[in-house]
Every structure is written in structure tokens, then in C-alpha cells.
Amino acid sequence: MSSTAASAQPWFALGDDHKSIVEQLERFAKDRFWPLQEKMDDEEWWPEEVFPALGELGYLGCTVPEELGGAGLDFFSSALVLQAVAKWNPSIGLALLAHENLCLNNILHNATPELCARYVPGMSNGTIVGCLGLTEPGAGSDALGSMRTTAKRDGDHYVLNGTKLYITNGPIAQVCLVYAKTSPEKGAHGITAFAVDTDLPGFEIAQKMKKMGMRGSQTAEIVLRDCRVPVENVVGEVDRGVKVVMSGLDLERIGLAFMMIGMCERALELSVDYAKSREQFGEKISQFQFVQGMVADIYAETESLRSFCYQVAAEVNHLEAGDVRGEVSKRAAAVVLQAGLVLMRCVDRAVQIHGGSGYIWEMEVNRLYRAGKLLQIGAGTNEVRRIIIAREILGR
Ligand SMILES: Cc1cc2nc3c(=O)[nH]c(=O)nc-3n(C[C@H](O)[C@H](O)[C@H](O)COP(=O)(O)OP(=O)(O)OC[C@H]3O[C@@H](n4cnc5c(N)ncnc54)[C@H](O)[C@@H]3O)c2cc1C
Incomplete structure (x- = not known):
């Protein structure tokens, strides 16, 4: 340690x-x-x-x-x-x-x-x-507007058809919160959320996806083929799925930022351990000022991220779910944007401190680097995060 x-x-x-x-x-x-x-x-x-x-x-x-x-x-x-x-x-x-x-x-x-x-x-x-089935092959950043999955009422069931992509826990889940268009003509205002049991006929794992990082986390492409879901499995109101998505989105983003604090902490620990054990030119590399500077930068950036995350989490701690819009969305997007930027700078320095060994697949620091990149993409990409922040600051 x-x-x-x-x-x-x-x-x-x-x-x-x-x-x-x-x-x-x-x-x-x-x-x-x-x-x-x-x-x-x-x-x-x-x-x-x-x-x-x-x-x-x-x-x-x-x-x-x-x-x-x-x-x-x-x-x-x-x-x-x-x-x-x-x-x-x-x-x-x-x-x-x-x-x-x-x-x-x-x-x-x-x-x-x-x-x-x-x-x-x-x-x-x-x-x-559980898992969440929102993203589709043609609907990523514009998940709601471009959604193609449909749910048609048939007696006391809805019949779901469509494809969901990059679904975390998809291959191991027993229930998937699926979003589908019940009123396609209403666009994003015709989406409904369903709790779908994954053992229902027509709920198929089309493939388990091979990733560059976070490889232990299981990711699926899910195909819904005439999947009959009982009416009572509607979550929230019919055509009000956007409200369900939005009810937790800001808190999800803050949770993601907290994951990144932990990963930055680990990048620092691995860097310190390596710098204190590796010798070059007859000295521990921790004696070299360039290495010291990288360690100091990881520490300073991690602590400034922690302060921002804890501050924003304290601000939202007593809000009810669904209570979180506007200013809170801006703060949540800012904290997760900053977390992704800080994390990638920290893991990059950590790999650099490890030299050639940091480039080797089975090194923990290498896994941390590969895992980190996802966190600038999932739950809204860096660009989407910036759009949310700028919209709140500048207006539409
Ligand atoms: C490992 C992994 C796990 C995931 N887990 C889940 C999950 O459990 N459930 C789920 O539903 N989804 C999940 N996702 C999907 C994830 O949320 C999407 O990948 C993400 O929202 C981006 O969508 P996209 O990949 O289609 O990229 P795109 O939306 O196609 O974006 C491509 C590029 O264009 C940029 N871009 C797009 N629109 C704009 C714009 N308006 N202005 C500027 N730039 C723009 C993006 O920022 C990006 O750089 C997961 C993804 C991955 C990789």
C-alpha cells in the first residue's frame, strides 16, 4: 500500500x-x-x-x-x-x-x-x-428524439419491438427498464417506460459486447422481438417516459462523478507505490522532480474534484427524485464533465509514471486508464454535458 x-x-x-x-x-x-x-x-x-x-x-x-x-x-x-x-x-x-x-x-x-x-x-x-435499456443503434446522445423501439397495446399487454445497444448488466439482469414509443407520432412525448422481465419470450441478448475497458462489467445488445409485456409493468404513466428518465438523471451523473474520485485516488496510490519502488540512474524515480510534479498534480486535481463533488452532492442530498432540474442539472453536468476531464488527466499521468510497464495490459494502472475513457462517454458524453451547462448559463 x-x-x-x-x-x-x-x-x-x-x-x-x-x-x-x-x-x-x-x-x-x-x-x-x-x-x-x-x-x-x-x-x-x-x-x-x-x-x-x-x-x-x-x-x-x-x-x-x-x-x-x-x-x-x-x-x-x-x-x-x-x-x-x-x-x-x-x-x-x-x-x-x-x-x-x-x-x-x-x-x-x-x-x-x-x-x-x-x-x-x-x-x-x-x-x-437490473439494467437500463435506453440507447439504440440510431439513438445515443439523442436517445429520446431518435428512439425507434415501439410498444403497441394488444389487450392487456404491450408488444415491444426494437434494439437496445450498450446495455450495462444486460447479459446478467433479471429486469430491464426499457423505454419504447407508445405514441410514435408524439416524438419524445410518446415514450413509455416498462419493467421487462428478461426471461420473457422475445427478449433476446443478441450479443455480449467486447470492450476496451470496464471489461468485467457485462454489456449487451438486446433485441426485442414481439416481446409481450403485461400492462401492469408500465413504470410511471403511459407516454410520460421522459419524466421517468429525467427523474434520476442528475443524481446518476453525480454518482458517476463519485466513481471517478475513487479511480483518481487509486491512480495516486499506484503512482506513489511505483515511484517509490522503481529505480533509475541509481535512485528511486520519486527523487526526480518531473515525477514528483506528476504525483503532485494527480493529488491536487483529485482533491479539487472531491471538493466539487461533495459540494454538489450536499446541495442535492435532500431533494426529492424528480425535483431536480435547471440549476441542479447544470451543477450535475458540470461535476461529471469535470470528473471525466480530471480522471483522464490523472490516469494518463499515472501510466506515464509507470513508464513501459504502464502500457502493459495486465497492470492495474493500465486497466484504470482503459476504464476511465468510458466515463467521458456514458451518461451523456462530454459534449452533451457541455451543452447542458451552456444552455443553463446562456439560455436556449
Ligand atoms: C460501455 C458502455 C455502457 C453503456 N451503458 C448503457 C446502459 O446501461 N444503458 C443505456 O441505455 N445506454 C448505455 N450506454 C450508452 C451511452 O449512454 C451512449 O453511448 C452515449 O450516450 C453516447 O451515445 P452514442 O454512443 O450513440 O454516441 P453519439 O450520440 O453518436 O455521439 C457521437 C459523437 O458525437 C457527439 N455529439 C452527438 N450529439 C452532439 C451534439 N448535439 N453536439 C455536439 N456533439 C454531439 C458526441 O458527443 C460524440 O462525441 C453505454 C455505453 C457504453 C459505451
């Missing part, structure tokens, strides 16, 4: 409860998830015990009320869980974000009590894994 200076936790604005979450999760994730990293990355392997283990520990369904089987914690706590898990295993952090923030929370805040009773307890103990 690294020096005291690198590993000391700055507890900016955190109370005792929040501190103990980070400490407990860091211990747990380092012990249980860190050793899985290499095999997950090499073999694109998903260890099935991950979600039940998090459920057993009490950190799945973080913000779900206890009566529905959740942990009953605040949003800040759930973001700290992502930070700690992603530090020790970014792929598991991503799978957790998709399960909890992209699927579970949107069901919890928008579905009927009956649907919540069916899915939320299992999703909070890890026996049901």
Missing part, C-alpha cells in the same frame, strides 16, 4: 456516518473485489456473488426505504459507496451504478406499489439484477 500522505482520507464535510461508510466499504471492496479485477478484465468475466455480497453487507438499495428491504440511507451515502467500490474495482462500480441508479431508483420513484413490491426487495438484496 501507499504512503500515509497518499492514503489519508480527507473528510471534507463528512459526518461520522459517512466516514464509516467509506471506511467499511473500502475495507470490504479491497478485500473482496480488488482480487477479482484481473480475471474479470482478462476473461470479461462477471462474478455472480457480487450483488448478493453487497446486499448482505447492507449497501444495495442504498436509498431504498428499509420497509422495502433497502438500507434507508441518503443520496450522499449511496455516492460514497460508488466511490469506494469503483476505487477497488471500476467494473463492479459501473455494474452497481447501472443496477441501482439507472434501474432500481427509477422503478422505486415511478412504479406502482405492486411493481415496487415485486422488484425492489430483490434488487435490494442482490437476487434480482
Whole structure:
């Protein structure tokens, strides 16, 4: 492990409860998830015990009320869980974000009590894994406007047809929150959300996608072929799917930024360890000022990112889901934009400090670098994040 200076936790604005979450999760994730990293990355392997283990520990369904089987914690706590898990295993952090923030929370805040009773307890103990099916081959940044998947009413079912692309947890999920057009003529205002059981006939994993990073996180192309979904599985109101998407989007982006704090912390630790052990010209490379400068930059950028993330998370901590628009959207987009920029600068420096060994596939720093790039693309690309910020500042 690294020096005291690198590993000391700055507890900016955190109370005792929040501190103990980070400490407990860091211990747990380092012990249980860190050793899985290499095999997950090499073999694109998903260890099935991950979600039940998090459920057993009490950190799945973080913000779900206890009566529905959740942990009953605040949003800040759930973001700290992502930070700690992603530090020790970014792929598991991503799978957790998709399960909890992209699927579970949107069901919890928008579905009927009956649907919540069916899915939320299992999703909070890890026996049901969730995913989000929004993106399509022709609908990425313009996911809502360009959506082609349709849902046609037929008696007491909707019949879904279409393709969903890059779906995190797709190959391992039992439920997928699918968005489809119920009134195509109304464009983005004719979209409905459905909780779709993945064992239904017509719900097919067309392919498991091979990625450059986050390779342990399972990613699917999903084809819906005359998939009959019961009417009672509509989440929210018919034609009001945009409201469901938007209800959690800002918080999802802040959660993603917290993952990046954890990954920056790990980049610093790996860099310090390597700089203190590698010798060239008869000295540890930590004695060279260029190397010292890169370490100092990783530290300074990580801490400024942490301050911004914790500040924004504190601002939204007590907002109700769906309550989050305008100013909050700008702050959430800014924090995730900044996080992506900082993370890629930090992992780039970390690879540089490792020299040739940083370029080698099985090195942890190499995995961190490959994993990092996704976080400038998913949940809205850097460009989309900038568009949201500029629109709020400048007006439309
Ligand atoms: C590993 C992985 C996991 C994912 N997980 C999920 C998931 O679980 N569920 C899900 O639904 N989706 C998921 N996604 C999809 C992800 O959200 C999209 O990839 C992302 O929104 C970008 O869409 P796109 O890939 O189609 O790129 P495009 O939208 O085609 O963008 C291509 C380029 O054009 C730029 N661009 C597009 N529009 C504009 C504009 N108006 N102005 C300026 N530049 C623009 C983009 O910024 C980008 O640089 C995942 C993606 C990946 C790679």
C-alpha cells in the first residue's frame, strides 16, 4: 500500500456516518473485489456473488426505504459507496451504478406499489439484477428524439419491438427498464417506460459486447422481438417516459462523478507505490522532480474534484427524485464533465509514471486508464454535458 500522505482520507464535510461508510466499504471492496479485477478484465468475466455480497453487507438499495428491504440511507451515502467500490474495482462500480441508479431508483420513484413490491426487495438484496435499456443503434446522445423501439397495446399487454445497444448488466439482469414509443407520432412525448422481465419470450441478448475497458462489467445488445409485456409493468404513466428518465438523471451523473474520485485516488496510490519502488540512474524515480510534479498534480486535481463533488452532492442530498432540474442539472453536468476531464488527466499521468510497464495490459494502472475513457462517454458524453451547462448559463 501507499504512503500515509497518499492514503489519508480527507473528510471534507463528512459526518461520522459517512466516514464509516467509506471506511467499511473500502475495507470490504479491497478485500473482496480488488482480487477479482484481473480475471474479470482478462476473461470479461462477471462474478455472480457480487450483488448478493453487497446486499448482505447492507449497501444495495442504498436509498431504498428499509420497509422495502433497502438500507434507508441518503443520496450522499449511496455516492460514497460508488466511490469506494469503483476505487477497488471500476467494473463492479459501473455494474452497481447501472443496477441501482439507472434501474432500481427509477422503478422505486415511478412504479406502482405492486411493481415496487415485486422488484425492489430483490434488487435490494442482490437476487434480482437490473439494467437500463435506453440507447439504440440510431439513438445515443439523442436517445429520446431518435428512439425507434415501439410498444403497441394488444389487450392487456404491450408488444415491444426494437434494439437496445450498450446495455450495462444486460447479459446478467433479471429486469430491464426499457423505454419504447407508445405514441410514435408524439416524438419524445410518446415514450413509455416498462419493467421487462428478461426471461420473457422475445427478449433476446443478441450479443455480449467486447470492450476496451470496464471489461468485467457485462454489456449487451438486446433485441426485442414481439416481446409481450403485461400492462401492469408500465413504470410511471403511459407516454410520460421522459419524466421517468429525467427523474434520476442528475443524481446518476453525480454518482458517476463519485466513481471517478475513487479511480483518481487509486491512480495516486499506484503512482506513489511505483515511484517509490522503481529505480533509475541509481535512485528511486520519486527523487526526480518531473515525477514528483506528476504525483503532485494527480493529488491536487483529485482533491479539487472531491471538493466539487461533495459540494454538489450536499446541495442535492435532500431533494426529492424528480425535483431536480435547471440549476441542479447544470451543477450535475458540470461535476461529471469535470470528473471525466480530471480522471483522464490523472490516469494518463499515472501510466506515464509507470513508464513501459504502464502500457502493459495486465497492470492495474493500465486497466484504470482503459476504464476511465468510458466515463467521458456514458451518461451523456462530454459534449452533451457541455451543452447542458451552456444552455443553463446562456439560455436556449
Ligand atoms: C460501455 C458502455 C455502457 C453503456 N451503458 C448503457 C446502459 O446501461 N444503458 C443505456 O441505455 N445506454 C448505455 N450506454 C450508452 C451511452 O449512454 C451512449 O453511448 C452515449 O450516450 C453516447 O451515445 P452514442 O454512443 O450513440 O454516441 P453519439 O450520440 O453518436 O455521439 C457521437 C459523437 O458525437 C457527439 N455529439 C452527438 N450529439 C452532439 C451534439 N448535439 N453536439 C455536439 N456533439 C454531439 C458526441 O458527443 C460524440 O462525441 C453505454 C455505453 C457504453 C459505451
